[in-house]
Amino acid sequence: MEINVPGIVYLVGAGPGDPELLTLKALRLIKSCDALVHDALVSPQIIKETNKKTEIFNVGKRAGLCSVPQADTNLLIVKLAKEGKNVVRLKGGDPFVFSRGGEEVSFLEKNGISVEIVPGITSGIAAPSNFGIPLTHREAGSSITFVTGHEDINKDKKTVNWRLLAKSSDGLVIYMGMRNIGFIVKELLIGGLDENTKCAVIQEATLNNQKCLISELKNLAETISNKGFSSPSIIVIGSIVGFKVNNYINNLSDAFFPEKK
Template sequence: MNQKKSYPGKVYLVGAGPGDPGLMTVKGKTLLEHADVVVYDALVSPAILQTISPRAEKINAGKRRGRHSKLQSETTELLIEKAKTNAVIVRLKGGDPFVFGRGGEEMIDLVRSGIAVEVVPGITSGIAAPAYAGIPVTHRLYNSSVTFVTGHETTEKYRPQVNWQAIAMGSETIVIYMGVHHLSKIIPQLVAGGMSLDTPIAMIRWGTRPEQTQLVGTLETIVAQMTAEKFEAPAIAIIGKVVNVPSLIAPYL
């Protein structure tokens, strides 16, 4: 990104991927090895944090439900301040910084403040977590469309809510980020939009990590299953016929 800058430092918005350190890009890993400062999120796995240069200043700016260590505005101000006195500042985000990661907001604020910014994409959990569970988000026999949508909305949005009924009518596969705590409210809207209660759904927690777990059910059963199993965030939901693909290969494994 070519831009004028007012300070010597440069901020790299780096996607750490979903958790497995082997899925992080070579460029992202190289930046962690040479960074002066790393400001990281809560969902960045410990294995990836261990690859950060020992000389780098490490700052936790993670946000988890009910436990925000820093406000978004405070994180941006921190990045600006670090860019005034350091050369390489890595803003390390789980998944991809531009996929429900607030990377776009941070980029705009940084550039407006005269800070040079470069974006290093990462593999998003909405693709990687299903893949590790053997679920392809597209399959030509089952779907020709997939929708990625957040199940957790902020009051500072451009519109008040996701139109779940429209999504149900317009997409054969739906991948929901951050939807665990709202799934009981989302499902009735999907059904009202025409989805059958028999529609398969998979919930995948800690995708691509050694502790990855999953639940498979239907729109009718999944909330009760989650309650019984005490299934908690962070997790991705995949809805649609592609959820049944692993059952087709199970007899051969």
């Protein structure tokens, strides 16, 4: 009598975009897995590292576009594992940073599936570092807050108190904040953050088409609109932006800094 032994699911962080920022462990698992279930922002170059027999499933979500419901993704991963397959669930950045990795792990464990977590470099760290912006600096920042800007502005009860964040952290790194940037800036100003605070917006971080703009807080929403920046972008707000490593930045293409043109 044949007994089906469930496979294992590896929840793997793909990093911020550049395939060379993938960890060695992540690459080994991608090359050897039976099934790969990946997000929309994972580089095609990384997906090509799978072997010829690997089943590949795209379950990515993009704002404003049709996407696979999270419940369907959960069921798919469980189904593949129960078929005895070793599954790589490949997520952009780190699987536990502004991701639904925690939800997926809970669902898998409830269904008796073993899970192993493989961390990845989150874009909130990679994006500013790639443009020479230190997230902490002895003269500018002893604290940094990572926060989502994706909350609906009409939501009755918001979990992000932007007015409080204006004074409670030396720097802010905002994920998924582009659609609500006008509201976010308004709330930060009401909270007492100086209107001249330096800000950086970094689009498509670590990829060949990456670009960055620098602005003061009071002009941030207008500058983003005028320069045509869009998602996926990371927004960095705080005096740490003013401590960017200029010699490093000057070695990058001016195309990364549209405000200079």
